[in-house]
Amino acid sequence: MQGPAGSGAPRTPQATPISAQSRAVDQLANLPYWLIFILLAGILLIYLYSSNETYVTALGRILNGVVVTIYVTAISYISALILGLAAGLGRVSKNKVIYNVATLYVQVIRGVPILVQLLFWAFVIVPLVIDGVNALGQWLTPILGDPNALTTVRSRDIDFTLRCIIALAFAYGGYEAETFRAGIESIGRGQMEAARSLGMSYPQAMRYVVLPQAIRRVLPPLGNDLISMLKDSSLVSALGVRDMTQEARLYASASFRYIETYTTLAFMYLVLTLILSAVVRFVETRWKQM
Amino acid sequence: MSSATGPIVSIQDVHKHFGNVHALRGVSIDVVKGQVLVVIGPSGCGKSTLLRSINGLETIDSGRVIVDGTVIDSQHKNINTVRAEVGMVFQQFNLFPHLTVLENLTLAQTKVRKRNAEESKQIAHDLLKKVRIPEKAQNYPAQLSGGQQQRVAIARALAMNPKVMLFDEPTSALDPEMINEVLDVMLDLAREGMTMLVVSHEMGFARNAASNVIFMEAGQIIAKGPPRELFDNPSNERMRQFLSKILH
Ligand SMILES: Nc1ncnc2c1ncn2[C@@H]1O[C@H](COP(=O)(O)OP(=O)(O)OP(=O)(O)O)[C@@H](O)[C@H]1O
Ligand SMILES: [Mg+2]
Numbered sequence: 270m271q272g273p274a275g276s277g278a279p280r281t282p283q284a285t286p287i288s289a290q291s292r293a294v295d296q297l298a299n300l301p302y303w304l305i306f307i308l309l310a311g312i313l314l315i316y317l318y319s320s321n322e323t324y325v326t327a328l329g330r331i332l333n334g335v336v337v338t339i340y341v342t343a344i345s346y347i348s349a350l351i352l353g354l355a356a357g358l359g360r361v362s363k364n365k366v367i368y369n370v371a372t373l374y375v376q377v378i379r380g381v382p383i384l385v386q387l388l389f390w391a392f393v394i395v396p397l398v399i400d401g402v403n404a405l406g407q408w409l410t411p412i413l414g415d416p417n418a419l420t421t422v423r424s425r426d427i428d429f430t431l432r433c434i435i436a437l438a439f440a441y442g443g444y445e446a447e448t449f450r451a452g453i454e455s456i457g458r459g460q461m462e463a464a465r466s467l468g469m470s471y472p473q474a475m476r477y478v479v480l481p482q483a484i485r486r487v488l489p490p491l492g493n494d495l496i497s498m499l500k501d502s503s504l505v506s507a508l509g510v511r512d513m514t515q516e517a518r519l520y521a522s523a524s525f526r527y528i529e530t531y532t533t534l535a536f537m538y539l540v541l542t543l544i545l546s547a548v549v550r551f552v553e554t555r556w557k558q559m
Numbered sequence: 560m561s562s563a564t565g566p567i568v569s570i571q572d573v574h575k576h577f578g579n580v581h582a583l584r585g586v587s588i589d590v591v592k593g594q595v596l597v598v599i600g601p602s603g604c605g606k607s608t609l610l611r612s613i614n615g616l617e618t619i620d621s622g623r624v625i626v627d628g629t630v631i632d633s634q635h636k637n638i639n640t641v642r643a644e645v646g647m648v649f650q651q652f653n654l655f656p657h658l659t660v661l662e663n664l665t666l667a668q669t670k671v672r673k674r675n676a677e678e679s680k681q682i683a684h685d686l687l688k689k690v691r692i693p694e695k696a697q698n699y700p701a702q703l704s705g706g707q708q709q710r711v712a713i714a715r716a717l718a719m720n721p722k723v724m725l726f727d728e729p730t731s732a733l734d735p736e737m738i739n740e741v742l743d744v745m746l747d748l749a750r751e752g753m754t755m756l757v758v759s760h761e762m763g764f765a766r767n768a769a770s771n772v773i774f775m776e777a778g779q780i781i782a783k784g785p786p787r788e789l790f791d792n793p794s795n796e797r798m799r800q801f802l803s804k805i806l807h
Contacts, residue, residue: 463653463712466614467667467719468643477666481657 307539314536317529327520327530331537334516338541341434341512342502346495348438353445358475360450371446378443383436384504390436391429391508399424433505441498448490452483488556492549496542503538513537566625567592567754568613568723573622575608575778582608584778585622590723593752597765597786600775601801606758609775610725613756614638614645627722643671646716650728652708654700660687660711661696664718672719679718686714690744706737710744717748724748726757760805762790774798 318324359371378386399422406419413419456479464474506515513534521530566589575583582605590596598606611617613624615631615638624631626641655663664683668674674682687693690710692703700708709729716724726745730738742764749755749768759765765772765786772789774782782795793799 457653459649459651459653460655462616463647463649463655464667466616466642466645466647467715468639468671469667470639473670477670478655482655485657 307543310536311540314533321529323524323526323529324533326524327517327526327533328537330516330520331513331530331534334511334513335537335541337430337505337510338499338502338512338514341430341437341505341510342495342499345434345437345441345502346498348434349441349445349494349498350491352438352442354449356442356446357449357453360446361453375443375446378440383440383501384507386440387433387436387504387508390439391432395427395432395435396424399427429508430505430510433508433510437498437502437505441494441501444494445491448487448494449483452487453479455486456482485556488553492546492553495549496545499542499545500538566590567627568756569623569625570609570613571623571625573609573612573624574620575605575612575617576620582778583612583619586775586778586780587622588773588780590754590756592722592754594770595749595753595755595757595768597769597772598756598758598775599760599765599772599801599805600781604775605778606775607727608778610647610727610756610758613723613725614642614647616647643719644722646719646721646724648709648712648716648724648726648729650732652700652705652712652732654708654712654715656700659697659699660692660703663700663711664715667715668718682718683714686717687711689717689747690714691740704737705733706740709733709737709741713741713744713748723754723756726755726759728758728760730759730761762806766790774801776801 314324318328356371356374359367360375362368362371381389402419402422406413406417406421407415409419410417453475460478460482461474464478465471469477502512503514505512506518509515511519517530517534521527524530568588568590570586570588573583573586574581586605586609588596598609600606608617612619612631613626619632622632627644629637629641629644631637631641654660655666658666661680661683664686665676665679668679668682669676672679684693684696687696690713692707692710695703695707695711700711703711713724713729729745730741733741738761742761745755745757745764746768755768757764757769769786771783772786773780774789774795776797782789782793782798789798790802793802
């Protein structure tokens with residue numbers, strides 16, 4: 270089946286104008302309308318700010334809490350990654366004790382709402398630990414004297430921001446543990462076997478061979494969890510920590526300006542999460558290239 | 560000299576179960592330094608399990624494996640000592656995909672052998688020359704053909720200066736045109752006097768390189784002998800049937 274001798278010229282698509290047109294339609298259809306919608310809402314808000322003083326006041330109050338929101342998110346997330354990596358390694362460990370401790374942690378975390386976990390850390394675990402430290406101080410008075418550093422620890426020494434950070438870190442650590450476990454298990458058994466048969470110890474094989482590959486694979490879920498953490502950090506307002514949400518609640522209940530306040534609050538979270546998603550995507554593409 | 564020093568690998572009455580499967584049923588083999596032992600047998604007869612019990616990737620239920628004087632028993636003691644002395648090459652290469660070829664070769668040298676970076680790189684480059692791909696040092700495994708990857712895997716194992724090399728079907732995941740480049744490297748090694756245990760159905764390699772061939776079936780050694788004897792006059796009926804299948 271040879272073609273006719275005269276048709277040797279390269280076949281170019283002749284419908285160029287049509288395809289250009291359809292490309293334009295395609296581009297139109299593929300515009301990120303959701304983003305345009307958000308931008309328009311932002312413009313509307315800016316208009317409201319210029320015409321309505323209440324919005325400006327509400328925004329000012331909410332911005333007072335933005336540092337706390339970012340601080341709580343960042344510290345909790347980094348701690349959660351460390352806890353999650355440790356627990357994830359425990360979940361794939363052959364050591365039965367380590368495996369069971371890690372699994373208990375993950376299962377408890379997953380079975381209790383985060384808000385309840387915050388309350389539990391703040392009002393149960395931390396006070397109990399402080400009581401325990403005090404009791405230890407009492408017991409050691411023959412050595413340390415009375416009063417000593419241990420007996421004088423008071424509940425108020427550990428502020429609610431710190432309690433919330435601990436609670437969020439442990440809560441998200443439980444989720445990240447499962448993310449890391451899934452990542453480690455997605456790396457074929459052959460990698461561990463090759464590393465071990467070169468004489469590497471299990472920790473060496475994990476650190477230099479399995480984890481670098483596993484972590485690259487779980488970057489997308491880890492990035493999503495950072496954004497979730499930013500949103501869940503608003504739960505700290507339930508304990509009176511003055512993040513954006515708490516500032517908004519205080520202002521709204523004092524001024525009765527609920528619509529202005531909570532519209533501004535919602536939009537602030539949206540702006541922060543959009544910025545964070547862009548950062549996360551940037552980091553992901555950079556890591557994939559490496 | 561070799562007979563005076565005794566076997567470098569000695570497998571003594573080794574048994575291994577996977578649940579109900581009795582994968583090794585009292586296997587005993589001695590391999591003298593410099594020997595090349597080729598293991599053949601039908602699928603599932605325990606060839607991989609035998610190889611993997613020599614470097615402790617499988618624990619054994621009973622019996623002993625002695626590598627260069629170090630005993631591995633069912634307690635799995637001494638396993639790290641043995642592993643650094645035994646190189647293993649896998650059917651699926653198992654190169655580290657996140658590392659360059661050079662890094663694949665230097666990682667265990669620096670972490671296990673505690674060589675410095677300069678020395679381990681030098682050794683790596685020399686070995687890449689030996690396996691005939693010096694130009695690929697900075698590439699990632701995914702950028703290499705299967706045959707090239709397997710040669711890197713061989714070089715990676717050699718970088719540890721192993722006393723014994725294990726090959727588990729090193730060419731059976733390769734396209735036919737790449738098989739010989741890997742077998743040639745293995746032949747070089749055999750000529751240089753490397754002690755090798757090779758699971759492979761490449762009869763040409765067995766004829767050229769093997770000191771002995773072992774035929775396994777259902778977890779046992781059924782026949783053993785120099786390749787010419789075993790292949791040309793198979794005394795065992797089942798082995799005759801097996802050979803007629805793989806030769807045609
Ligand atoms: N991890 C395992 N769990 C359960 N059974 C196993 C495992 N590894 C091997 N077996 C079984 O042990 C027997 C021997 O397996 P082995 O892999 O050693 O055979 P083989 O001779 O290498 O086969 P092949 O030529 O297919 O590679 C088989 O019946 C196999 O199903
Ligand atoms: Mg096998």
